[in-house]
Amino acid sequence: MRLQMRTVLIHTGRMDPNGNAPVPAAPAAGFVSLAALAPGAAGRVVGVGSGARTLPALERRLLELGFVPGEPVSILTEARPGRDPFVVRVGHTTLALRRCEAQSVVVELEQSRGGSGP
Numbered sequence: 001m002r003l004q005m006r007t008v009l010i011h012t013g014r015m016d017p018n019g020n021a022p023v024p025a026a027p028a029a030g031f032v033s034l035a036a037l038a039p040g041a042a043g044r045v046v047g048v049g050s051g052a053r054t055l056p057a058l059e060r061r062l063l064e065l066g067f068v069p070g071e072p073v074s075i076l077t078e079a080r081p082g083r084d085p086f087v088v089r090v091g092h093t094t095l096a097l098r099r100c101e102a103q104s105v106v107v108e109l110e111q112s113r114g115g116s117g118p
Contacts, residue, residue, distance in 0.1 A: 031107065032109060033106060045068060045105060047069055062101070083099065
């Protein structure tokens with residue numbers, strides 16, 4: 001089986017107006033960060049990371065855990081209060097992540113299959 005890899009940039013590399021930190025870029029249309037999803041949301045992994053040639057250790061570890069392009073992902077539940085950590089199923093693996101760890105995982109949301117559209 002051949003996997004098609006897509007790179008999605010998460011950070012623009014630009015600094016904020018005060019010069020303090022990178023300005024996050026909006027994910028491409030139809031894509032969201034895994035950290036932004038609520039319980040019950042599901043989709044497929046598009047990619048991990050910022051598109052740099054070398055990945056930080058956390059992003060490499062996320063790939064090792066199964067956050068590879070095309071893999072189904074869903075949010076099962078989250079802690080209260082604060083929504084951290086939250087429980088994620090990726091493929092056949094269930095694990096808990098902090099939202100800051102999930103920020104670099106980009107997901108394409110599943111389209112609603114119900115007939116209750118506008």
